[in-house]
Amino acid sequence: MGSGAFRHSRRAAGVPWTRATEAARTRFYPVMDADDRLIADLADDLDAAFERLVIAHQDRLYTIALRMLGDPGDAEEAAQDALVRAYRALASYDRARIAELRLRPWLSTIVLNRCRTVGARRATRGPKPVSIDGDANRPITEPEAPEAATPTAVAERHAERDRWAVRLAALPTAYRTAIVLRHVDGLTYPEAAEALGRPEGTVKAQVHRGIALLRTMLEAETRPEPEEMTA
Amino acid sequence: MTTQLEITDTEATALADLAVRAPSTLRSSVLVEVGLMDRYGRIDESPLGPLIVAWNGVGVVSVDLAGDQEAFEARHLVATGRQAIAAEVPTRLANAIARRLDGDRRVRIPLDLRGHTGFEQDVWRKALEIPRGEVRPYGWIAAEIGRPKAVRAVGTALGHNPVPLIVPCHRVVRSDGFIGQYSLGGPHNKRAVLTEEGLDPDAMESAARRGERLLGCASTKIVCWPTCHTGRHMLERNRRPFRSLAEAGAAGYRPCKVCRPVAAAA
Numbered sequence A: 001m002g003s004g005a006f007r008h009s010r011r012a013a014g015v016p017w018t019r020a021t022e023a024a025r026t027r028f029y030p031v032m033d034a035d036d037r038l039i040a041d042l043a044d045d046l047d048a049a050f051e052r053l054v055i056a057h058q059d060r061l062y063t064i065a066l067r068m069l070g071d072p073g074d075a076e077e078a079a080q081d082a083l084v085r086a087y088r089a090l091a092s093y094d095r096a097r098i099a100e101l102r103l104r105p106w107l108s109t110i111v112l113n114r115c116r117t118v119g120a121r122r123a124t125r126g127p128k129p130v131s132i133d134g135d136a137n138r139p140i141t142e143p144e145a146p147e148a149a150t151p152t153a154v155a156e157r158h159a160e161r162d163r164w165a166v167r168l169a170a171l172p173t174a175y176r177t178a179i180v181l182r183h184v185d186g187l188t189y190p191e192a193a194e195a196l197g198r199p200e201g202t203v204k205a206q207v208h209r210g211i212a213l214l215r216t217m218l219e220a221e222t223r224p225e226p227e228e229m230t231a
Numbered sequence B: 001m002t003t004q005l006e007i008t009d010t011e012a013t014a015l016a017d018l019a020v021r022a023p024s025t026l027r028s029s030v031l032v033e034v035g036l037m038d039r040y041g042r043i044d045e046s047p048l049g050p051l052i053v054a055w056n057g058v059g060v061v062s063v064d065l066a067g068d069q070e071a072f073e074a075r076h077l078v079a080t081g082r083q084a085i086a087a088e089v090p091t092r093l094a095n096a097i098a099r100r101l102d103g104d105r106r107v108r109i110p111l112d113l114r115g116h117t118g119f120e121q122d123v124w125r126k127a128l129e130i131p132r133g134e135v136r137p138y139g140w141i142a143a144e145i146g147r148p149k150a151v152r153a154v155g156t157a158l159g160h161n162p163v164p165l166i167v168p169c170h171r172v173v174r175s176d177g178f179i180g181q182y183s184l185g186g187p188h189n190k191r192a193v194l195t196e197e198g199l200d201p202d203a204m205e206s207a208a209r210r211g212e213r214l215l216g217c218a219s220t221k222i223v224c225w226p227t228c229h230t231g232r233h234m235l236e237r238n239r240r241p242f243r244s245l246a247e248a249g250a251a252g253y254r255p256c257k258v259c260r261p262v263a264a265a266a
Helices: A002-012 A022-027 A029-044 A046-069 A072-092 A095-100 A103-125 A151-170 A173-184 A189-196 A200-222 B009-016 B025-033 B069-080 B091-101 B118-127 B138-144 B151-159 B187-196 B201-209 B245-250
Strands: B038-043 B051-055 B060-065 B084-086 B214-217 B222-224 B239-242
Touching: A029 A046, A029 A095, A029 A103, A046 A072, A046 A103, A046 A151, A046 A173, A046 B025, A072 A103, A072 B025, A103 A189, A151 A173, A151 A200, A151 B009, A173 A189, A173 A200, A173 B009, A189 A200, A200 B009, B038 B069, B038 B091, B051 B069, B051 B091, B060 B069, B069 B084, B118 B138, B118 B151, B138 B151, B187 B201, B214 B245, B239 B245
Parallel strands: B038 B084
Antiparallel strands: B038 B051, B051 B060, B214 B222, B214 B239
């Protein structure tokens, strides 16, 4: 619950988003803060602590899955599989191994693997169009009680999100994965590199190339239609 | 190369805005799948009328007579320490249970028996071997699981069976041949289920009253538990009731290898 409200309180207080990545990083700030304690509790009593892991990480895992797969049903399946696999893995690990885990990259790796499986199956059954979010997916950054938001403003914001979702979905998988982890989920570069099992420099390059491609798409969208040639 | 390309605040905010909340169903689906939360639902058809079945990703947790849902949830929480939420019984599970109630022992129904002792699980696993339409005394289970003196403990374990009808504790009767107690609503329900399975509880208890514990076949010289299916086609003139295995042995009868009668301990 806390993450969305937290970000909004900052925004409401007029704190500017200075660093670009701050936007995504701050959103999951409470998650990061709580992870050390959660790890210790998972090592102590997995069954007692696991529900807290689900509550703390379900939004980010679902977000990663949705932005990788595009379809809400597929995304829910991948996120559910990932959390179930995480539980079974934790149940088979000893205390020392659990204590060494870093939940954010570790869970990201699992959900990306599930996305590959679900995505491959989807590919054999025929692709679904990239779904626009509609009402099915409540953005994490949406205020609980939008006082000033007029229906048109809300609709415009949703339309803008949908456009970005479609652009993101059009990126090559490697770039999209890097951008989803770094800028949608808000992992640090070291965390994203760990999650992807690639060198940090590679992930940075993939993010940058992805951003460059997104800009190209934006420019193409805003370029005016060429005037009809007259002779 | 544009390796030093920096993301703008607008782009960063737009991308961060793509984070969404997980569907409200995700948490419970995960917890049920790993066995930290249960679901329960109603099954309409059974020899005892509507049932409530609780399950999770590990297996079936409990079977009870349908009744007040809140009372069931409270009992479930006390018994398992887990929350149970109302749901539709998945078709596959409902079909499997229906087939099991019909007497099909090959259908596989996973059970979640965590939290129960190894002894209890041994007793229930043994009860699963008793075919539909047959009964065995408590002492038979005790002997079969290698604890011949634990007859009372077997009775207690069967009384604690969380999945009656699926684990057919109704097919275990008193060692003196009387029908005995039943956890799922009392002895009259046990008689009802046994009748449904083709037995005649009144006739069984009349035989018990006459002291007839075992049934021999004069042509094969084999002695069985009275309901053993190997004796189902025995001719009336070949029926030889016995009061004990010793009596049958003295008369030259050997114990059936299918139903494995034992000397009744209690």
